[in-house]
Amino acid sequence: MRAVITVLGKDNVGILAKVSNVCADAGANIIEVTQSVLQEMFAMIMFVEIGDIKIPYSELSDNLVALGDDLGLKVHVMHEDIFNTMYHV
Amino acid sequence: MINSHDILETISMIDNENLDVRTITMGISLLDCIDSDIDKACDKIYDKICRYAKDLVKTGEDISKDYGIPIIHKRIAVTPIALIAAACPTKNPVKFAKTLDRASKTVGVNFVGGYSSLVHKGFAPGDYALIESIPEALSVTDNVCSSVNVGSTKTGINMDAVAKMGRIIKATAEETKDRDCIGAAKLVVFCNAPEDNPFMAGAFHGTGEPDCVINVGVSGPGVVRAALSKAGDCNITEVADIVKRTAFKITRAGQLVAQEAAKRLCVPFGILDLSLAPTPAVGDSVAYILEEMGLEQCGAHGTTACLALLNDAVKKGGAMASSHVGGLSGAFIPVTEDAGMIEAARSKALSIVKLEAMTSVCSVGLDMIAIPGDTTADVISGIIADEAAIGMVNTKTTAVRLIPAIGKKVGDELNFGGLLGGGPVMEVNTKSPAKLIARGGRIPAPLQSLKN
Numbered sequence: 001m002r003a004v005i006t007v008l009g010k011d012n013v014g015i016l017a018k019v020s021n022v023c024a025d026a027g028a029n030i031i032e033v034t035q036s037v038l039q040e041m042f043a044m045i046m047f048v049e050i051g052d053i054k055i056p057y058s059e060l061s062d063n064l065v066a067l068g069d070d071l072g073l074k075v076h077v078m079h080e081d082i083f084n085t086m087y088h089v
Numbered sequence: 090m091i092n093s094h095d096i097l098e099t100i101s102m103i104d105n106e107n108l109d110v111r112t113i114t115m116g117i118s119l120l121d122c123i124d125s126d127i128d129k130a131c132d133k134i135y136d137k138i139c140r141y142a143k144d145l146v147k148t149g150e151d152i153s154k155d156y157g158i159p160i161i162h163k164r165i166a167v168t169p170i171a172l173i174a175a176a177c178p179t180k181n182p183v184k185f186a187k188t189l190d191r192a193s194k195t196v197g198v199n200f201v202g203g204y205s206s207l208v209h210k211g212f213a214p215g216d217y218a219l220i221e222s223i224p225e226a227l228s229v230t231d232n233v234c235s236s237v238n239v240g241s242t243k244t245g246i247n248m249d250a251v252a253k254m255g256r257i258i259k260a261t262a263e264e265t266k267d268r269d270c271i272g273a274a275k276l277v278v279f280c281n282a283p284e285d286n287p288f289m290a291g292a293f294h295g296t297g298e299p300d301c302v303i304n305v306g307v308s309g310p311g312v313v314r315a316a317l318s319k320a321g322d323c324n325i326t327e328v329a330d331i332v333k334r335t336a337f338k339i340t341r342a343g344q345l346v347a348q349e350a351a352k353r354l355c356v357p358f359g360i361l362d363l364s365l366a367p368t369p370a371v372g373d374s375v376a377y378i379l380e381e382m383g384l385e386q387c388g389a390h391g392t393t394a395c396l397a398l399l400n401d402a403v404k405k406g407g408a409m410a411s412s413h414v415g416g417l418s419g420a421f422i423p424v425t426e427d428a429g430m431i432e433a434a435r436s437k438a439l440s441i442v443k444l445e446a447m448t449s450v451c452s453v454g455l456d457m458i459a460i461p462g463d464t465t466a467d468v469i470s471g472i473i474a475d476e477a478a479i480g481m482v483n484t485k486t487t488a489v490r491l492i493p494a495i496g497k498k499v500g501d502e503l504n505f506g507g508l509l510g511g512g513p514v515m516e517v518n519t520k521s522p523a524k525l526i527a528r529g530g531r532i533p534a535p536l537q538s539l540k541n
Binding site for chain 2: 045062081083087
């Protein structure tokens with residue numbers, strides 16, 4: 001069971017590290033990261049395993065969204081099933 | 090394999106194009122709450138709703154958070170109250186409305202539908218009293234919605250009920266004139282009312298439904314418009330394909346939410362309603378989709394053709410995306426709830442006459458239209474009769490939700506705020522159909538009904 005974390009906004013030092021820290025604290029294993037910076041705009045898509053995390057998934061989601069608010073970034077945390085359902089028949 | 094493009098497209102749909110699941114509606118049967126003692130019946134109703142729906146709002150919020158898809162409303166639809174009220178003929182059924190309102194506030198839903206009566210072939214015990222009580226019921230409650238079915242393809246149109254509803258709509262507006270006549274915005278008159286529609290104000294839990302069921306209404310006019318905008322100058326066949334593809338994606342998201350809600354609440358999944366439901370938010374408009382197809386403004390000649398294409402393509406795209414499709418499923422055109430329709434009505438590009446033509450190809454009918462406060466009950470009944478005739482002959486649902494703006498005239502504005510929006514009072518043809526309405530009786534069912 002995986003969640004997809006997307007982070008969008010103005011580039012800054014340490015975004016990946018801070019997001020990774022929140023995941024590590026929750027015991028969420030990072031499986032894949034795609035990241036790009038285009039004209040100072042930072043875009044990252046991260047797949048994390050949420051099957052065995054130490055805190056409720058909703059708490060991890062809240063923590064990441066709160067981190068995004070602190071850093072001035074838009075963070076979305078979504079269960080992978082939503083994409084599998086919308087884009088695959 | 091999930092690719093980045095799909096993820097970013099979904100994020101953009103949510104952030105910029107108002108993608109959401111509009112409503113999770115729990116249908117609850119109240120047939121086992123019938124009691125000749127109205128106080129006992131009300132106690133049973135309150136207890137059952139609170140027991141069945143106690144986790145509805147929290148479950149909706151949890152699913153929204155888990156999947157990252159906004160779920161705007163959690164609502165309840167119940168058995169038509171006229172059936173329950175029939176057992177206590179000497180009592181004022183408003184007590185049931187107050188009970189529904191109290192239960193809705195306890196469980197935290199924003200609307201409860203089912204203060205309803207089905208009289209398409211005639212009045213049974215409970216129907217007269219319930220219909221007569223609608224103005225009071227909608228003025229003393231906040232969350233209760235009411236509907237009355239006055240016709241169907243199978244039975245024809247009950248013109249006695251049509252006559253009565255003209256008066257009731259006007260009385261409901263009068264009772265709530267201090268609140269922009271909002272009572273009338275919670276009252277729908279149907280022909281061919283579906284028994285599993287999750288959208289308000291016309292939701293009720295039909296007698297063929299199970300004890301409890303989850304029905305979900307999707308939305309997403311903003312997403313469809315954005316997809317058409319990105320496509321640029323393509324031909325109309327490609328426009329239809331884009332709508333279908335987009336409707337498929339939106340519906341799949343709704344299907345996932347519906348299945349998950351049913352599983353978590355341990356309630357059977359009923360249907361997914363594929364409707365494109367606008368909100369007053371800028372960009373979340375069905376009118377803008379029609380304009381994106383190539384109209385200078387909604388209401389221009391060509392609008393009905395665009396809406397026919399849209400309504401059909403939404404169904405084609407959505408039908409394969411869901412295991413059970415039902416409800417109204419199509420494109421809604423509620424004037425005061427759609428920013429593009431409001432603008433078109435203000436500029437007089439959109440008239441009630443044009444809207445009536447549009448209702449022959451949209452999913453419902455004349456919806457959320459403010460009319461002058463001095464419009465006679467007979468004229469309102471005439472509008473209902475016309476709309477019911479369109480539904481009856483075309484074997485589709487049609488509805489009338491008019492708001493007589495008491496004390497206001499054409500060009501004045503009503504403002505309900507929130508999802509119900511607001512808009513200008515529109516002009517109606519004031520020539521009297523009084524003699525027709527006074528005839529009473531029943532318009533016979535059309536040949537289309539003889540299918541056996």
